[in-house]
Amino acid sequence: MSKQICLIEDDEIMGETLLVRLTLEGFSCDWYQRGQEALAALKDKNYNLVISDIRLPDISGDTLFRQLREAHAAIPPFIFITGFSDIETAVELLKLGAQDYLTKPFDLDALVEKARAILGEAEAETGVSLGVSPAMRHIEAMLPKLAAGNTSVLITGESGVGKERVALALHRLAHENRPFVAVNCGALTETLLEAELFGYEKGAFTGAQRTKKGVFEQADGGTLFLDEIGDMPLSMQIKVLRSIQERTIVRVGGETAIPVNFRLICATHRDLKAMVEAGEFREDLYYRVTVISLRIPPLRERKEDILWMAHRFLADLSAQHDGEIFVLQPSTERALLDYRWPGNIRELKHALERACVLTEGRALSPDAVFERPARSEIAASNKLSALDDYLAESERKYILDALEKHNWQIQICAAALGISRKNLWQKMRRLNISRE
The missing domain is CATH 3.40.50.2300 (Response regulator)
Incomplete structure (x- = not known):
């Protein structure tokens, strides 16, 4: 209707x-x-x-x-x-x-986008809503069918597109009152990842002063979300495969097989099939985790969702600022739609957060959202500016990938990048990088 x-x-x-x-x-x-x-x-x-x-x-x-x-x-x-x-x-x-x-x-287009965004918000109040674009509507329509079973699901897409949000939506449909346990497989060293996944017994290693359950046990009866599984070391992949197949785990330093039962959802920004062909990902694990595959398009491919998400974020931000209402100027809405959003939803949310903090009025201008006009492709009127933007976005993506790989631990990430912690903080401020 x-x-x-x-x-x-x-x-x-x-x-x-x-x-x-x-x-x-x-x-x-x-x-x-x-x-x-x-x-x-x-x-x-x-x-x-x-x-x-x-x-x-x-x-x-x-x-x-x-x-x-x-x-x-x-x-x-x-x-x-x-x-x-x-x-x-x-x-x-x-x-x-x-x-x-x-x-x-x-602009009539702006009115239509605004109407779609608001009507999408109204629908979100009565159920799960991932977006108003055809692509996200299609994914949302699939979730009830997937929730009815216990099939492993792989969610793919660029950094910041909302893969964990989709995983959480599926979990809520299937196991709303059960645990949802997430771990970033690329954020920890192999030793730490093993302890995080399987847990450990007291005295298993220096510092293990008590027994600790791993995420496989914590997710028992609910959902285990392995984020960035493509970053998991090969040696760890065989252990994970065995646990998935046998539905049992053995804690580090232990000998007893502990039964576990969970719904497995994995996510990655990498091409796992290409990694299998290159010998970087186990083929048997690949087929275990890709029974069902969902691709989340980048924000630039689903522009219908941009204003919808922007209005949702602004509603939340207004509530956080003592009820002060923030709105977008029409020119800002056009700028949001024209920008390519290489950082996807994470970048959009951060841009609006910054604008709400720094702007003096309630109506957010393009300059407030983008910090400087030349940052978006709208203002790329000269080649030098376009090159600067390209280099800045490349540096931004490189640092974002490093931060996600190291679970946003600044000291560890800075060391991996070969720069000081202070230098990393300066780059994050300059490139508008913050954790979602």
């Missing part, structure tokens, strides 16, 4: 244009030119979204919103259309609970 939108716009040309576009986009849209008429309809029908001009011939959109809010505990999300002279009114409406606003003149 298509989403029901209530459109309130007194201008005939604008109203008809919006009606046609929203209908073509697959929405079911009712158009009202007077506020009182729309108010009566809103009290009678269940709309999923309201798009309203603030200035109307009888009652203002401001008055309509306040009356509806007083009459009903729950009202649909509101997007207000406003001129620059009404921006303060729009911000006040945001404080009262309106979802967003657009300033005239605005």
Whole structure:
């Protein structure tokens, strides 16, 4: 069933244009030119979204919103259309609970993306929601089927695309009240990884002052998530394979086989098949972990999710800043959609976090989000700037990979990169790197 939108716009040309576009986009849209008429309809029908001009011939959109809010505990999300002279009114409406606003003149594409983002958020309140793009909708539709069984699942995709988020969504559908235990296979040395996976007995090695369960035991009855399994040493792969096959583990320093039962989900940013061919990953383990494979596309391939995620992040950030409402300027939304996001969701979230902390106003500008205009491809108007951006992004990805490999332990990562801890911190600040 298509989403029901209530459109309130007194201008005939604008109203008809919006009606046609929203209908073509697959929405079911009712158009009202007077506020009182729309108010009566809103009290009678269940709309999923309201798009309203603030200035109307009888009652203002401001008055309509306040009356509806007083009459009903729950009202649909509101997007207000406003001129620059009404921006303060729009911000006040945001404080009262309106979802967003657009300033005239605005891009129709931006309105459609905003509507999809908000409607996606509404759906997320009633169930798992990974995104509004066709790719993420397809993955989300597969999860209930996967949750019904106990098949091993491999999730692939670039760093920062949300692989663990998908794994957690699958876990919640299958074992919501059972443990979800995650370990980054590339963040620990082989010795530490073995102890983390299988646990150890008291006295097994220097410093083992007590018996400790490993993640295989901790995940018993629930889900074991092996992140970045492609970074696991070959010698460790055979031990993991044996435990998966036999469903038993032996702690380091122990002799007793301990039965374990868990759902296995693995993730990697690497091409495991190519690694098998190169002799870098065991073929038998490859077939064990890739019974079902899910590829999470990078954010640049699912632009529909960018504004959807941005609005979700901003809602959380607003709650963290004493309820101060943060919104995106229309030019910022276009900038978000045009940027390639090499760091994917992690980079988007960090950019918004930084902007909310550093900006002086509530409406986030492109400069606030991207820190400097030349950073995005939108402003790459000269070759030198483009080269600088390319080199910065390459350095950023290299450092991000190193941080993830060493589980974000700054001292260890700095040593691996051959730089000082202070130098690494400086690079992280300059390249806008932070842990998700």
